[in-house]
Amino acid sequence: MSTRIAWPGGKEFAFSIFDDTDLTVPGNFEAVYDLLGSLGMRTTKSVWPATGTDLVPRGAQGSTCDDPEYLSTVLQLQRSGFEIGYHNSYFAGLPRQRIDQALEHFRSLFGSYPSSMANHAESSEGIYWGHERVSGVAQLFYRARLRRFGANPHQGHIRNSRYFWGDLCRQRIRYVRNFVFGEIDTLAACPVMPYYDPDRPFVQAWYAASNGQILSSCLDLLAEHNQDRLEESGGACIVYTHLGSGFQQGNTVDKRFAELIRRIAGKRGWFVPVTTVLDHIRSQQGLTMLTAAQRRRLEWRWFAHKFVAGRT
Numbered sequence: 001m002s003t004r005i006a007w008p009g010g011k012e013f014a015f016s017i018f019d020d021t022d023l024t025v026p027g028n029f030e031a032v033y034d035l036l037g038s039l040g041m042r043t044t045k046s047v048w049p050a051t052g053t054d055l056v057p058r059g060a061q062g063s064t065c066d067d068p069e070y071l072s073t074v075l076q077l078q079r080s081g082f083e084i085g086y087h088n089s090y091f092a093g094l095p096r097q098r099i100d101q102a103l104e105h106f107r108s109l110f111g112s113y114p115s116s117m118a119n120h121a122e123s124s125e126g127i128y129w130g131h132e133r134v135s136g137v138a139q140l141f142y143r144a145r146l147r148r149f150g151a152n153p154h155q156g157h158i159r160n161s162r163y164f165w166g167d168l169c170r171q172r173i174r175y176v177r178n179f180v181f182g183e184i185d186t187l188a189a190c191p192v193m194p195y196y197d198p199d200r201p202f203v204q205a206w207y208a209a210s211n212g213q214i215l216s217s218c219l220d221l222l223a224e225h226n227q228d229r230l231e232e233s234g235g236a237c238i239v240y241t242h243l244g245s246g247f248q249q250g251n252t253v254d255k256r257f258a259e260l261i262r263r264i265a266g267k268r269g270w271f272v273p274v275t276t277v278l279d280h281i282r283s284q285q286g287l288t289m290l291t292a293a294q295r296r297r298l299e300w301r302w303f304a305h306k307f308v309a310g311r312t
């Protein structure tokens, strides 16, 4: 699996961002997207598409697609080529019927079901999340670490739960994120992606990401020497971040972030949405059927990043 991927148009590497919508409200993310767009980047912005008068369209957690001002910006982003991804239906878990409705609402707003998603950190809808991200001994360790010995609060994959939506996920969503690594070359950290995990059958294919959770970790990840490494390796970077969490102050994009993103945009990279990157890798190396040995290697590598290196 060490073969280099040939990127379209003679590009030297691939670069994308999965933007977790937490905290994003009108006024705190538009300038960031103006910058990405003006540099020719097209990345992935996630949303909460749940709808209903009992939900909060704009609050401390962020905006949902029921916030008209937010929605109009998101639709504009989609029209200009950004991918709209899924971040569970809402910031608080909703039961199956509402999830189904949210996915239909997503389709009516954006033209099709979402193709890429990431679980929200704390949600009953979480699919193979919490300690079920990992298996065997790693799961025992992670459970101890989480200090959660009862039922998994993340129940999207548990058939008899009211939050079960695994079958809908399998039918409708192509790529779900699991592990996040500190390495800028996501593909080097997870060379098997996208992969199918036979122990987690409600997910068509999994992908990994590189850790840029908040502004400071994103600035570390995108530091000049890392950018140059990505360029040299010819790999693929999928940054996982929260662009609504302080990347923009007033109408101004954080200076250092702007500087770094301009620098990488100046390289011969392929700056496309998460689904486009994953589809391309898949067209070259197929969909990996994860073996037990590959699973173990991924899980422990993630553990080393998350706990030994003390990262999120």
Ligand SMILES: [Zn+2]
Binding pocket: 020, 021, 022, 087, 119, 120, 121
């Ligand atoms: Zn989230």
